[in-house]
Amino acid sequence: MLWERVAHVLAPHVAVDLGTVNTLIYVRNQGIVLAEPTAIAVDRTDGSVVAVGRDALSMLGREPREIVVHRPVRSGVVADYELTEKLLRCLLERALGYRLRPWVFPRLVMGTPSVSTSIERRALLEAARRAGGFHTILIEDGIAAALGAGALAHNGQASLIVDIGGGTTDISLVTASGLIAAYSLNVAGIAMDRAIGDYVLKRYGMMVSEQMAEAIKITIGAALPRTPARHMVVAGKNAHTGAPCEITLTSDEVFSILNGLVETILQGVRFMLERMSPETAADLCATGITLTGGGSLLTDLDVRFQQEFGIPVFRAEHPLESVALGLGSLLEEPLWLEHFRSEEEEVEWMTEMEPFPGAALAQWGGR
Ligand SMILES: Nc1ncnc2c1ncn2[C@@H]1O[C@H](COP(=O)(O)OP(=O)(O)OP(=O)(O)O)[C@@H](O)[C@H]1O
Numbered sequence: 001m002l003w004e005r006v007a008h009v010l011a012p013h014v015a016v017d018l019g020t021v022n023t024l025i026y027v028r029n030q031g032i033v034l035a036e037p038t039a040i041a042v043d044r045t046d047g048s049v050v051a052v053g054r055d056a057l058s059m060l061g062r063e064p065r066e067i068v069v070h071r072p073v074r075s076g077v078v079a080d081y082e083l084t085e086k087l088l089r090c091l092l093e094r095a096l097g098y099r100l101r102p103w104v105f106p107r108l109v110m111g112t113p114s115v116s117t118s119i120e121r122r123a124l125l126e127a128a129r130r131a132g133g134f135h136t137i138l139i140e141d142g143i144a145a146a147l148g149a150g151a152l153a154h155n156g157q158a159s160l161i162v163d164i165g166g167g168t169t170d171i172s173l174v175t176a177s178g179l180i181a182a183y184s185l186n187v188a189g190i191a192m193d194r195a196i197g198d199y200v201l202k203r204y205g206m207m208v209s210e211q212m213a214e215a216i217k218i219t220i221g222a223a224l225p226r227t228p229a230r231h232m233v234v235a236g237k238n239a240h241t242g243a244p245c246e247i248t249l250t251s252d253e254v255f256s257i258l259n260g261l262v263e264t265i266l267q268g269v270r271f272m273l274e275r276m277s278p279e280t281a282a283d284l285c286a287t288g289i290t291l292t293g294g295g296s297l298l299t300d301l302d303v304r305f306q307q308e309f310g311i312p313v314f315r316a317e318h319p320l321e322s323v324a325l326g327l328g329s330l331l332e333e334p335l336w337l338e339h340f341r342s343e344e345e346e347v348e349w350m351t352e353m354e355p356f357p358g359a360a361l362a363q364w365g366g367r
Pocket residue numbers: 018019020021022023075076164165166167168169188189190214217218292293294295296297298299319320
């Protein structure tokens with residue numbers, strides 16, 4: 001018992017879902033112990049860390065002159081090495097409740113976008129190592145999301161997972177043997193927030209914060225017109241005079257803004273379906289499509305999917321936690337961890353010409 005506790009402190013087993021918007025940490029035998037925004041505030045003068053996570057994000061737009069708030073992960077991949085390392089170290093220490101000294105050897109399991117290059121995977125491994133990770137295993141997000149959402153069929157059938165996060169929508173076709181194919185779009189929660197901010201600026205000449213745009217999406221946004229229509233009073237800044245001001249937005253306006261992006265996500269799924277073998281297509285009649293990621297919480301998105309594809313559509317029970325729960329379940333099952341571990345070598349994938357408007361990045365990957 002005492003030895004187990006010492007081993008846990010010296011070699012903790014930790015799973016990390018380092019997302020564009022949120023980072024979740026799962027500790028073996030404890031479950032998810034931390035969920036924080038992927039944000040870090042640093043002092044411009046000496047680069048020291050002022051705050052991380054929620055504390056850092058709450059400074060955004062209100063930060064004192066010498067402090068700058070960063071989001072070091074873009075589209076699910078490390079965009080700023082050093083900051084990712086600092087953020088990860090702080091969050092790991094917070095999750096474990098103690099400092100990562102040289103005699104602590106954390107074993108990490110981390111999610112990586114299913115469609116990511118070997119360079120991006122190496123960047124993540126390097127950031128993890130510098131943050132204090134002793135040994136890191138990468139698992140493709142599509143597999144982790146399927147495990148965490150309980151969508152992995154154990155009879156060998158394929159299932160389709162659509163993970164709508166902050167930076168990317170990842171569409172993965174998976175079986176218990178591994179990932180069959182993956183497709184990634186740069187259209188997800190952040191793109192929706194930006195579209196709302198751009199509309200309000202163009203139509204009403206008012207600037208709104210990122211947080212306000214997100215609140216509009218969550219409060220009155222939907223993937224189908226809402227009946228009865230809903231209204232929301234939105235505060236911001238007049239773009240011409242600089243004065244504080246308010247407008248009232250309707251759910252119909254927000255539906256029209258988001259509709260093009262929802263359509264892009266649906267086209268991404270269609271793109272995947274068109275390229276499937278008849279065997280996997282047949283499997284989906286039973287296993288259906290599982291929606292996960294924070295973006296899947298958009299009101300009526302599951303209904304829209306159902307109307308569009310006519311096969312069963314499930315929403316994960318905890319969409320914001322699926323990847324972390326899936327990675328965590330592998331910590332508890334070392335044999336499965338070995339089975340699903342992602343090889344470091346490049347996953348073969350080809351980049352399509354933009355197959356439809358609005359898809360800033362569209363990649364198709366398979367093995
Ligand atoms: N109720 C809701 N309705 C619509 N969107 C929501 C809701 N709740 C959260 N979101 C959105 O979910 C997104 C965050 O989801 P998630 O935590 O899965 O992303 P992430 O894993 O950090 O990003 P990525 O997987 O792209 O790297 C944000 O854009 C947030 O606005």
